[in-house]
Amino acid sequence: MTEAQREKFKQKLLALHAELTGKAPAKIEPNRTDESRVGGDEDEQPLNEMMQAIASSRNRNMDGVLQRVVKALGKLRDEPDSFGECEECGDAILPGRLEAMPYAEFCVNCQGQKDAPKGGPTRRKLTDYT
Ligand SMILES: [Zn+2]
Structure with a gap:
């Protein structure tokens, strides 16, 4: 990920942060x-x-969401190289996913595994995150 990309996500995260904390x-x-x-x-x-x-x-x-936004901002500051990488498997999170959720912690695969309880269908929808 380039510096410019990180900067763009940082701006997104800051805007989200302001929205989540500033707004009632x-x-x-x-x-x-x-x-x-x-x-x-x-x-x-x-x-x-x-x-x-x-x-x-x-x-x-x-x-x-706010917690994850704060965490992502901290990551951008402290370990920018790992921003955008899945915390589980270390793969790069898809750009489109980061566009939608700059605070995403996991790649689609790992998130899917976390969301799906063993032995049961998942009730969680991706739209829950928006
Ligand atoms: Zn992963």
């Missing part, structure tokens, strides 16, 4: 009153709880 996490708004529906519908409560569950699981996901 997916908002959790308990008991938010919808102004267009004054009067309070009792059916709303379970929906609110569901929305909160979704929001908090989304936050956990975002935290995982």
Whole structure:
């Protein structure tokens, strides 16, 4: 990987980092009153709880991404030569994969093996990472 490529990924990572840290996490708004529906519908409560569950699981996901972004930035700084290499097998991670996820730690093969639990079909989708 060239210096220019690394610099490009660094910029991407910094932008991601700013987005993840600067922006408020997916908002959790308990008991938010919808102004267009004054009067309070009792059916709303379970929906609110569901929305909160979704929001908090989304936050956990975002935290995982942030951790990896921070880690990738540290790697670019401390051991730039290994940036873009799979931490498992050491192969170069495909450029397209890094474009989509500059914080990727593993190549497609190793990630696939990690995602697939032994003896069962994987439920995890690649889109979970976006
Ligand atoms: Zn690998």
